[in-house]
Amino acid sequence: MDLEKLCSTYLPDLICLDWTSPSPPTQPRDYNWIILLTGAWICWAALNLTRHTYKLSAGFRRAVHLTGFDELRKNPNATVSEKAAVMFQVFLTAWPATVSEMLQDTEAAHGMVFRSLMVTGGLMGMQTDFSKLSPSPPLDSGAALTFVIGLIHLFRRLVLAGAVGFCFAPSTGADHSVAGLRDTFGDPGTPRSKTTEHPSRRLEGTILATTPIKHVTSEKRAEIGRTAVIGTLHVILASSMLSTLPSLELVALAHDIYSVRSTFIPLFLLGNPCAIAWCLIAILRFFLCMSIFLGLHVFGFHFITGFFDPKGSHSFRGFWSEYCSAYMFAQLMLLAAVSSWFADPEAFYSLPKKFQIMSLCLAAFQGYWCVSFCVPNTILIFRNVEYSEKQLAKLFDRMKFQEAAFQTLLDLQLAFVRRVHLVLKKIREEGGGGRGGVGSIGLLVSQFKIFVTVGFGWGGDDEGGGEGEGGEEEVKEVKGGRRSKSRGRSKSRGRGK
Numbered sequence: 001m002d003l004e005k006l007c008s009t010y011l012p013d014l015i016c017l018d019w020t021s022p023s024p025p026t027q028p029r030d031y032n033w034i035i036l037l038t039g040a041w042i043c044w045a046a047l048n049l050t051r052h053t054y055k056l057s058a059g060f061r062r063a064v065h066l067t068g069f070d071e072l073r074k075n076p077n078a079t080v081s082e083k084a085a086v087m088f089q090v091f092l093t094a095w096p097a098t099v100s101e102m103l104q105d106t107e108a109a110h111g112m113v114f115r116s117l118m119v120t121g122g123l124m125g126m127q128t129d130f131s132k133l134s135p136s137p138p139l140d141s142g143a144a145l146t147f148v149i150g151l152i153h154l155f156r157r158l159v160l161a162g163a164v165g166f167c168f169a170p171s172t173g174a175d176h177s178v179a180g181l182r183d184t185f186g187d188p189g190t191p192r193s194k195t196t197e198h199p200s201r202r203l204e205g206t207i208l209a210t211t212p213i214k215h216v217t218s219e220k221r222a223e224i225g226r227t228a229v230i231g232t233l234h235v236i237l238a239s240s241m242l243s244t245l246p247s248l249e250l251v252a253l254a255h256d257i258y259s260v261r262s263t264f265i266p267l268f269l270l271g272n273p274c275a276i277a278w279c280l281i282a283i284l285r286f287f288l289c290m291s292i293f294l295g296l297h298v299f300g301f302h303f304i305t306g307f308f309d310p311k312g313s314h315s316f317r318g319f320w321s322e323y324c325s326a327y328m329f330a331q332l333m334l335l336a337a338v339s340s341w342f343a344d345p346e347a348f349y350s351l352p353k354k355f356q357i358m359s360l361c362l363a364a365f366q367g368y369w370c371v372s373f374c375v376p377n378t379i380l381i382f383r384n385v386e387y388s389e390k391q392l393a394k395l396f397d398r399m400k401f402q403e404a405a406f407q408t409l410l411d412l413q414l415a416f417v418r419r420v421h422l423v424l425k426k427i428r429e430e431g432g433g434g435r436g437g438v439g440s441i442g443l444l445v446s447q448f449k450i451f452v453t454v455g456f457g458w459g460g461d462d463e464g465g466g467e468g469e470g471g472e473e474e475v476k477e478v479k480g481g482r483r484s485k486s487r488g489r490s491k492s493r494g495r496g497k
Contacts, residue, residue: 033337036128040333042121043163046114047327053110054102056406063094073400084392087399091316097306098299099322100234104172115167122163125333130156133340134252135260149255156248162240169234176227178234242296242325246289249332253285256343267345273356274349277363278342281335284367284374288332291378295325298381317385324377331370338366 054060064070067089072078096102105111130153171178197212216224260278267275302318341359342348348356380386387395 030132032129032132033340037337039121039124040330042117044330046117050110050114053113060094080393083396084389087392087396095316095319097315100171104170118167119164122160125160134256135343152251159240159245162237166237171234176230178231246292250289274342274345281339285335288328292325292328295321295381320385321381338363
């Protein structure tokens with residue numbers, strides 16, 4: 001049979017076959033978004049955990065106590081005005097002027113939390129190929145535009161190194177302190193900065209020849225020089241993370257919109273879920289970039305003014321503006337990863353229906369979370385971080401609730417540990433003075449019994465180890481004078497039961 005007859009006989013049947021199993025993809029599915037998503041989540045955790053861990057630092061709790069917060073939170077009849085006044089004092093005295101000053105003590109718990117998590121998240125983000133997260137460029141894109149956008153994606157990746165380097169350039173160290181310069185550069189008329197002044201002979205012949213300057217010792221001058229070097233390095237690294245990267249994101253986002261204008265916009269108007277999700281995330285990414293720029297602008301004003309104006313209100317206004325910018329930076333990276341799910345509609349609809357619905361739900365949750373933080377805080381920053389009396393009272397109640405929740409969780413942990421001690425003691429007594437339970441099987445059985453007894457409360461009261469051992473032991477620790485007596489009563493009750 002010749003080739004022509006073979007093709008005419010069998011080829012039509014092969015074409016009409018119903019292939020139930022899908023053909024394998026020509027290219028493997030890209031998973032760069034997992035790298036960026038995980039790294040961004042770690043960076044977000046670094047910022048969030050650091051702020052809450054800082055609240056547990058000795059310096060912060062001492063400053064909060066001096067404001068009268070501890071006394072007022074015990075008063076159930078405190079008025080809104082009293083709460084607002086105390087909360088404003090907490091903002092003035094307890095929080096530092098910048099996020100950098102919150103992180104400067106790298107040996108403290110909050111400093112170590114930030115450095116460990118931010119370095120991990122930054123290094124993970126640097127492994128991302130950002131070009132794989134964007135929609136495919138149109139075929140008619142010029143070589144010059146393709147080259148420029150390739151560089152933009154490369155710089156988006158490299159700029160994340162600033163987040164890593166930022167962790168190793170604290171604003172305060174053994175021989176330098178950016179915060180200490182406020183006393184040196186402060187208004188000479190204030191009590192904190194009062195010192196002698198005289199014109200400098202080194203400035204003779206200049207327009208500043210008659211301007212009096214502070215008398216600063218040679219050691220202090222050397223410290224100012226060291227601080228200027230590390231401060232400049234610190235600002236460059238922070239700017240690369242909070243200013244340069246959002247700028248690159250705007251350029252990349254503009255190119256993405258240009259690339260999909262002919263496909264996504266008609267699909268968006270037709271109500272296509274994939275196109276709607278991508279377009280809404282693009283709008284939210286643009287809004288986050290603008291909010292970051294606004295926060296940095298407000299922070300820069302209060303940071304610079306704080307060196308010359310002794311008023312403490314510059315401190316918390318600048319701190320919260322900078323913190324919100326860093327927080328929204330992490331959210332911007334999260335949205336960049338999530339938007340890649342919908343960058344290719346063909347790949348999206350090739351997924352099973354369950355994964356499509358799950359992706360849309362997760363994207364909606366991510367968008368709602370970003371909007372719920374970004375919108376109110378952008379409005380707050382736009383108002384120069386001005387809180388009303390009612391807002392300050394609500395913040396007081398929130399801080400009071402967080403303190404109560406922390407103390408309750410700590411009590412739960414201590415009670416759990418105490419309960420484990422009592423169960424271990426009971427197991428040793430039942431095992432014959434600690435000789436029972438030897439070997440891996442016995443050890444596993446003992447561990448299982450501990451978790452069941454402590455976690456679910458089984459076997460405690462029926463065997464005399466619940467109320468007698470637990471309750472009386474607590475009384476024994478508080479009232480040490482009745483030690484032997486309470487122990488005897490607990491044991492006798494246990495035998496009676």
